[in-house]
Amino acid sequence: MTSIGTGYDLSNSVFSPDGRNFQVEYAMKAVENGGTSIGLKCKDGIVLAVEKIINSKLLVPGKNKRIQTIDRHIGVVYSGLLPDGRHFVNRGRDEAQSFKSIYKTPISVPHLMDRLGIYVQNYTCYNSVRPFGVVSIVGGIDDNGPHLYMIEPSGTCWGYSGAATGKGRQTAKSELEKLNYEELTVREAVKAAAKIIHQAHEDNKDKDYELEISWISLDETKGRHEFIPDDLLEEAKKYAEEEDDEDEDDEEMES
Amino acid sequence: MNHNPLQWGRPSNDTYGQYNHNIANASVREADHQSLDSFPKMNTQQPIITGTSVIALKFKDGIIMAADNLGSYGSLLRFNNIERLIKVGSETIVGVSGDISDLQQIERILDELETTEEVYDNDGGHNLRAPHVHEYLSRVLYNRRSKMNPLWNAIIVGGFNDDKTPFLRYIDLLGVTYGSSTLATGFGSHLAIPLLRQLIPYDVDYVKVTEEEARKAVENSMRVLFYRDARAADKYSVVTIKKSEDDPSSYTFTHEKDLRVQNQSWKFAKDIRGYGSKQQ
Amino acid sequence: MFRNNYDNDSVTYSPTGRLFQVEYALEAIKQGSAAVGLVSKSHVVLVALKRNAEELGSYQKKIIKVDDHMGIALAGLAPDARVLSNYLRKQAMSSKMIFNRPLSTSKAVLSIADKAQENTQSYGSRPYGVGLLVAGYDETGAHLYEFQPSGSVLEYFGAAIGARSQAARTYLERNLDIIRESDSVESLIVHGLNALRDTLSQDVELTFKNTSVAVVGKEAEFTTYDDESVQQWLDKLDSVSNARNRGDDDAGDADADADATEAAEGDAEGAGTTESSGDAPATETAPEDRMETDE
Numbered sequence: 001m002t003s004i005g006t007g008y009d010l011s012n013s014v015f016s017p018d019g020r021n022f023q024v025e026y027a028m029k030a031v032e033n034g035g036t037s038i039g040l041k042c043k044d045g046i047v048l049a050v051e052k053i054i055n056s057k058l059l060v061p062g063k064n065k066r067i068q069t070i071d072r073h074i075g076v077v078y079s080g081l082l083p084d085g086r087h088f089v090n091r092g093r094d095e096a097q098s099f100k101s102i103y104k105t106p107i108s109v110p111h112l113m114d115r116l117g118i119y120v121q122n123y124t125c126y127n128s129v130r131p132f133g134v135v136s137i138v139g140g141i142d143d144n145g146p147h148l149y150m151i152e153p154s155g156t157c158w159g160y161s162g163a164a165t166g167k168g169r170q171t172a173k174s175e176l177e178k179l180n181y182e183e184l185t186v187r188e189a190v191k192a193a194a195k196i197i198h199q200a201h202e203d204n205k206d207k208d209y210e211l212e213i214s215w216i217s218l219d220e221t222k223g224r225h226e227f228i229p230d231d232l233l234e235e236a237k238k239y240a241e242e243e244d245d246e247d248e249d250d251e252e253m254e255s
Numbered sequence: 256m257n258h259n260p261l262q263w264g265r266p267s268n269d270t271y272g273q274y275n276h277n278i279a280n281a282s283v284r285e286a287d288h289q290s291l292d293s294f295p296k297m298n299t300q301q302p303i304i305t306g307t308s309v310i311a312l313k314f315k316d317g318i319i320m321a322a323d324n325l326g327s328y329g330s331l332l333r334f335n336n337i338e339r340l341i342k343v344g345s346e347t348i349v350g351v352s353g354d355i356s357d358l359q360q361i362e363r364i365l366d367e368l369e370t371t372e373e374v375y376d377n378d379g380g381h382n383l384r385a386p387h388v389h390e391y392l393s394r395v396l397y398n399r400r401s402k403m404n405p406l407w408n409a410i411i412v413g414g415f416n417d418d419k420t421p422f423l424r425y426i427d428l429l430g431v432t433y434g435s436s437t438l439a440t441g442f443g444s445h446l447a448i449p450l451l452r453q454l455i456p457y458d459v460d461y462v463k464v465t466e467e468e469a470r471k472a473v474e475n476s477m478r479v480l481f482y483r484d485a486r487a488a489d490k491y492s493v494v495t496i497k498k499s500e501d502d503p504s505s506y507t508f509t510h511e512k513d514l515r516v517q518n519q520s521w522k523f524a525k526d527i528r529g530y531g532s533k534q535q
Numbered sequence: 536m537f538r539n540n541y542d543n544d545s546v547t548y549s550p551t552g553r554l555f556q557v558e559y560a561l562e563a564i565k566q567g568s569a570a571v572g573l574v575s576k577s578h579v580v581l582v583a584l585k586r587n588a589e590e591l592g593s594y595q596k597k598i599i600k601v602d603d604h605m606g607i608a609l610a611g612l613a614p615d616a617r618v619l620s621n622y623l624r625k626q627a628m629s630s631k632m633i634f635n636r637p638l639s640t641s642k643a644v645l646s647i648a649d650k651a652q653e654n655t656q657s658y659g660s661r662p663y664g665v666g667l668l669v670a671g672y673d674e675t676g677a678h679l680y681e682f683q684p685s686g687s688v689l690e691y692f693g694a695a696i697g698a699r700s701q702a703a704r705t706y707l708e709r710n711l712d713i714i715r716e717s718d719s720v721e722s723l724i725v726h727g728l729n730a731l732r733d734t735l736s737q738d739v740e741l742t743f744k745n746t747s748v749a750v751v752g753k754e755a756e757f758t759t760y761d762d763e764s765v766q767q768w769l770d771k772l773d774s775v776s777n778a779r780n781r782g783d784d785d786a787g788d789a790d791a792d793a794d795a796t797e798a799a800e801g802d803a804e805g806a807g808t809t810e811s812s813g814d815a816p817a818t819e820t821a822p823e824d825r826m827e828t829d830e
Contacts, residue, residue: 003550004550009550010540010541012546022550023547023548026548026551027548027552029550029551029552030548030553030554032552058691058692058694058707058708058711059690059691059692060691060692063690065376068375068376069374071370081685082687083649083651084652086648086649086686087649087656090649100363101363101367104363123656128658129546129656129657130545130547130548133552376645381674386635387634394633
């Protein structure tokens with residue numbers, strides 16, 4: 001059944017006769033054209049990466065960060081309407097802070113996701129608001145080790161080993177499926193993430209992009225969410241592009 | 256000012272007469288509903304678990320601060336593992352004396368401050384430094400005293416100014432602030448300040464003082480405090496923050512814990528009269 | 536009345552995931568006259584073209600000071616900009632009061648970004664109808680941000696908003712390297728005015744009445760130059776009218792593409808033609824005023 005023209009897609013919180021909420025589906029459409037975001041859960045931590053599309057050469061390189069921090073131990077990356085993403089992160093920060101002010105201990109990642117899931121779901125229930133136009137990938141380390149979640153405009157929230165969203169998500173997903181998350185370390189995952197973002201960018205090749213990677217690991221960052229050091233980022237970029245050349249060489253040889 | 260924490264914030268007896276402690280013990284039991292409504296709201300009247308002096312001074316390229324690890328319950332030495340020097344950001348230390356539960360509240364306030372200022376969307380630069388932490392704490396403490404609900408503490412903030420000169424400043428439960436090259440709270444302002452002032456007679460003189468000299472003055476002060484302040488312990492922490500030797504634009508922060516007062520001599524004890532079980 | 540069923544409010548997505556009300560708010564920026572901002576290593580410059588509604592009316596203020604180290608230039612609904620600049624002023628004062636330090640530029644823009652986002656996700660309020668260029672100098676140096684009603688803020692080396700601003704962006708892109716390396720405020724202002732000049736329509740030229748300039752940077756508080764005081768900067772230009780519109784080959788060819796994209800926008804702009812009538816006497820009085828200021 002088509003959505004357009006029926007009138008069931010004109011207001012949030014309205015079901016169509018076959019039980020769909022079109023406004024939530026349309027919100028997903030806003031996500032599907034954004035720069036690709038990915039998250040990897042390794043044996044010793046989390047790696048988040050994003051393909052930041054550069055729309056103007058007047059933009060200051062290395063600024064306008066896309067990956068944000070909810071609490072010291074929790075990071076987020078999202079694709080879609082970026083201001084909505086900031087709203088989501090601000091709520092996450094409020095939840096983490098209020099948890100800490102009551103229980104005097106940092107919020108666990110699953111509990112934070114529980115609360116954020118409720119918050120995002122609420123924006124599908126009323127015609128006075130619209131659903132969030134972002135899919136967010138949230139990663140963190142707590143007493144039970146690393147966790148990675150992806151949350152959608154509907155409020156759906158699943159745990160992942162490797163998560164991808166945005167324009168290049170299909171390419172990214174098929175690459176993520178090739179990794180062995182039981183053995184993968186964050187240091188290896190940084191390189192893998194750079195390569196995956198590079199490959200996912202094939203879907204959006206007419207525009208330049210900047211790579212942004214962050215990580216959380218007990219060994220590397222003392223359990224804090226931080227951007228990876230500049231030299232490691234350069235190394236990862238180089239690796240991603242080298243691999244690219246090799247692939248091309250292979251293709252040439254095959255042909 | 257009387258530096259006994261139990262007396263902080265009280266009008267001086269000499270001027271205003273004896274403080275009426277019944278205010279703290281006022282009972283509402285026999286009050287009827289009408290008078291209950293008109294009964295004044297009461298907040299903290301006195302600290303419960305207390306920490307005694309914090310002492311600090313500037314030296315040529317940094318600051319040094321010390322506080323013992325004791326939490327007293329009245330005259331009972333109740334806890335011996337209280338850390339009263341709190342690190343904020345990467346180059347600031349906050350030393351807290353007075354009520355320990357309020358210290359813990361301040362610790363949480365500072366943790367939240369650090370999260371919002373240093374963790375959220377901080378893309379390098381804009382670091383939280385000592386003058387900012389001090390200004391913030393002075394707002395918090397002044398606000399609380401203006402609500403007649405003070406945080407019962409005296410605090411010293413140490414670190415560096417924007418121009419990289421050492422920063423040292425005091426705040427107390429009334430919101431009073433002042434700065435100096437030698438600072439102490441509580442009994443320390445009677446017992447330690449004269450010793451520290453021997454090293455730094457005038458505020459500008461700190462530039463002549465080496466870290467070793469400052470360290471010696473702190474150790475000496477902590478010993479005298481242990482001798483003469485019955486609420487002081489001989490186990491203490493010291494924080495030193497100074498410009499790095501190899502890179503003057505960054506700072507080295509050292510937090511030493513479980514230090515002991517050295518070279519104690521109790522020879523004078525035998526001459527003390529009027530205390531102990533045996534009257535001589 | 537409406538173009539489609541999905542553009543009545545900002546709480547309805549179109550089937551392709553767009554928010555038309557927000558996009559229309561972005562169009563409101565283009566109804567306003569242009570503002571340009573650019574950054575060197577140590578300074579930020581804002582320049583803007585002012586309009587008056589009628590000949591006897593005063594010109595609409597385009598640059599607002601926020602604090603000693605920060606200011607904004609606006610394009611679009613000026614009242615909305617006043618609301619936002621008041622908010623920024625409050626934030627700046629709070630920062631001084633609570634932390635005894637000037638508000639960082641990034642914090643300032645993010646605070647209004649989050650404020651603007653709220654208006655795009657709930658029924659009963661409209662998105663802001665104004666674009667801002669926020670210039671600030673803080674402990675991390677000189678910064679220029681572009682704010683949009685969608686709640687997006689991005690940091691630029693050079694940015695332009697408002698009517699025919701694409702022409703200014705083209706100029707900035709072409710001269711980016713020179714602008715980044717300029718070590719004098721004067722050359723930065725001249726580049727800014729050159730970019731602004733490229734946004735002019737045929738019968739308008741830059742005068743001391745319709746041009747605003749502002750500078751902030753290292754050891755320089757946010758200062759605006761209007762009316763008589765802006766003449767000193769206009770005097771540094773080789774021309775005050777748009778080179779392309781005079782048929783100057785030098786700039787004309789390369790800007791052709793920019794012209795094409797801006798053509799539709801230019802047509803839609805009613806105010807562009809009415810404001811020019813007030814400009815002629817202004818240029819005539821200019822030399823006298825200059826003499827006065829020289830004394």
